[in-house]
Amino acid sequence: MATCEVCGNDYWMAFEVRTVSGDVHTFDCFECAAHKLAPICEHCDVKILGHGVEVGGRFFCCAHCARNEETQGAEIRDAVGSRPA
Ligand SMILES: [Zn+2]
Ligand SMILES: [Zn+2]
Incomplete structure (x- = not known):
């Protein structure tokens, strides 16, 4: 389980996104990922x-x-x- 850093949802299909700067972010959906990144x-x-x-x-x-x-x-x-x- 992982918690979305935008909305706080603790979701079993949450995923990570690694940016060009090397930062790793965790989101529960693409909409939250887009909102942040x-x-x-x-x-x-x-x-x-x-x-x-x-x-x-x-x-x-x-x-x-x-x-x-x-x-x-x-x-x-x-x-x-x-x-x-
Ligand atoms: Zn979210
Ligand atoms: Zn435009």
Whole structure:
């Protein structure tokens, strides 16, 4: 048994997540893991649950948000499904 560090639920299927810094966190569900660990888009404030977009150390949920904040502007594109220029 392990206790979720977000909600406190003591749950037999709780799991651990190891981050890039080496920290290990325990959660009872993905929602709690996202609440604690997911980065937040600097443009629209949503939790970034997919790959997201990183530009110069800043995180965005998508290329649209990155284009609105970064000087690279039109150069930033979503990797999947983007139409060739
Ligand atoms: Zn939880
Ligand atoms: Zn966004």
